[in-house]
Amino acid sequence: MELNKYVLLLGADQYLRERAISGARQVTNFPIWTASLNAKINKNRYFDYNLEADPKDEKGLMIAINNQKQNGWFPEAIIPLNDWTLKVAHKLNNKLGLNYMPDGVIDSCRDKAKMKFKFLDNSVPTPDFRLIENEAELLISLEEIGYPAIIKPYDFGGSGGVYLLSNKQDAIENYRKSKNVIRKHGNDFGIDGSKFIVEKYIRSEEEISIEVACYKDNFKVIAVTEKYLTPEPRFAEIGHLVPSHRSNNKSLKEIAINACKSLNISMGLAHVEIKIKDNKFWVIEVGARPGGDGIMDIVERVFKINPYKVHVASYLNIDPFEFLPTHLESIGTAAIAFLKSEPGIIRDIQIPDTLPKEVESLWVHAKIGDYSEEATCWKDREGVIELYWDKMFEYKTKEPLVLSEFLSQQIFSVEKVVKNYV
Template sequence: MPRNEYVLLLGADQYLRERALLGAKQATDLPVWAAAKDAVRTSNRMFDYMLSADPMDSDSLLKAIRAHSEQGWHPRMVVPLNDWTVESANAVNRALRLGGLGASVAVNARNKYAMKKALLAAGVSTPRGQLVETEQELLDAVEAVGLPAVIKPYDFGGSGGVVLATTREEAVAGLAEAKGVVAQHGSSYHIRGDKYLVEQFIDSDDEVSVEVLCGAGRSQVLTVTDKYLSPRPWFAEMAHLVPGHRTGDPVLAGLAVRACAALGIDRGLAHVEIKFAADGTAWVIEVAARPGGDGIMDQVERAYSLNPYRLHVGSYLGHDLLDVVAGAVPTKTSAIAFLKASPGRIQDVIDDNPLPPEVRHINISARRGDLSQSAKNWSTREGYVELEWDELFKEKTWLPVIMAKKLADEMFVVGTVAP
């Protein structure tokens, strides 16, 4: 029986990761497969094949992969594209001896407490924190870490369940809220949700993410993304702009590369979130062993005319693309900003107003009758708008959030909610 190979992408069919397929096609001539629990009923028909398997469950994946191996189809590599598939892809790659990340990397990249220990052991500045399960452990941790403090699930993402507490009472309420978010969404993303992290708060709104292509022995920064967060006490990401005003900063780049090395990430794109304190000190908040989400990669592609998923998939396949990254130069600025209606019941959605010339794409997910809540995490948005400018900003601009707010105010007619 002839041996046929394919590349299996996990998480490529996720919202705002659709262009991963194009990047994979640029990286390889092999067929590109994806996975879905029910491939027969999936609406995604763009991949060469849809494997019927849970992309977040390595046992499910291995069963389906081995069934197709009997028909002559074998994966060359399994490539994770989001947080929820890093562990499953790593387990499958190890089981089939395909390569991939080291055994400890997936743990360090998904368990935020293990991540913090690895960063500190490597001398990378990161906020101190403690792992808790009970309310009493929470209060003890708050005493040790100090207030204000950030409370968050240790293995979730998308700002889900992340809350700022300035008092002990707020800390208790924050833990309850974090547990509520995990109870609501945890099973969908295979989140354990049994522990929570109490973390030192870096009092700053100056936050970036650094997109790094990792290699064995050396890594290369692709770009820096300016991040815009929702009002406290939550940390929902409301906009991302590429290239950020700190792009090209060698100190920032060096810190991001050291953070990736501390976790042992030696292939693929990594997403390093960094905050700057009032005194200018840079703190690594989190490191993800996958491309940035929320449409950041699409903004990179617009700004640099380079599909970053090509880099990610190619790196997993063993291609040395670090020089391609080093030579990438932005020619414009691109941003994605999330639409947020005022809190209340949405009575009408007006989607035929003239749009500013900077708008390249807009998507409205809210409908009449929907309840708009405060911006707590990814689940409380009403859509997004993608924007583009022909200039490169030398200082942080607030245009993405200003323009998104103006559009949202014009689009969404919101009424009060009856008690």
């Protein structure tokens, strides 16, 4: 029986990654499928078909794929779009004889300790770090590294479980908090969370991310993005802006590309996060997948190319450098910022009748009666705004934060109460 082919996107149904479908459509005529639990009940109609499986569950996906093989369908490529689906897609592509990266690449991109050792072996600048498994190792590591430091789960993402350590007392307290984050979210995202990274804190508000196109031995920086975080001691991402005023910094681009080379990333987009202090660059981590939080959308808005097209093409063994322009010229500046109410119970939500001219879209996903947590990671958001200016900024503008705070204050009415966690 001749099998019909399809492209399986894992994670494209996640909020702010929907444009992956458009990117895939631009590079292939194969039907675009996804996977989700309860696909028949909560059918996602953007896709041509929905496999009835958890996109993070290798066994469940294999069963669903084999069931569809009996119906005459077989994947041409299985493409991961977030951290949680990287290992699953890699294993399935390997077992099914599809295109995949060398063994060990995905492990190095999901295990922050392995990643940082690769950086050190290849002279990629990264903060001093230790891998720890218990409180005793934590305290020994801090004696060696010194304060301030950062603690984070070795295989999580999205700023989850990331805390600042300023002294011995809050080191112990925040280590326990980080472990609680794993207990809360570990099963949902299929992470181990038994070990933690302790690294020297680079105290600076200057942080960027760089999107790098990778295919075999070729690499190209597509965009440099300014990143906005909550103030210390929390590090939740609250906004992104493209293009950065640092976009023409050759040293910065070289470091990002060398970080990808050190991990042997040979397919798709890589998301490189870098801290900057005193004109020195420090690679924090690299994800072997497109950047999240709608970064791909704002890159597309200003550069007129859908970055997901690059990612999908490489998994289909199509050279993306054949359609990537030599030079990407921005037509303006775009940003995405997240709405955040004051902590407490949301008692009312009022969308303004008029919005600032820079606002391209606004979406509130919080509901009346929700409890708004303090911002610690991507989970603690109430909505999002997309912004656009028909000009470039020669500095790191505060406008995305000003506008998101202004609208958040207008939209949310909150009763400030202490949440009972018992």
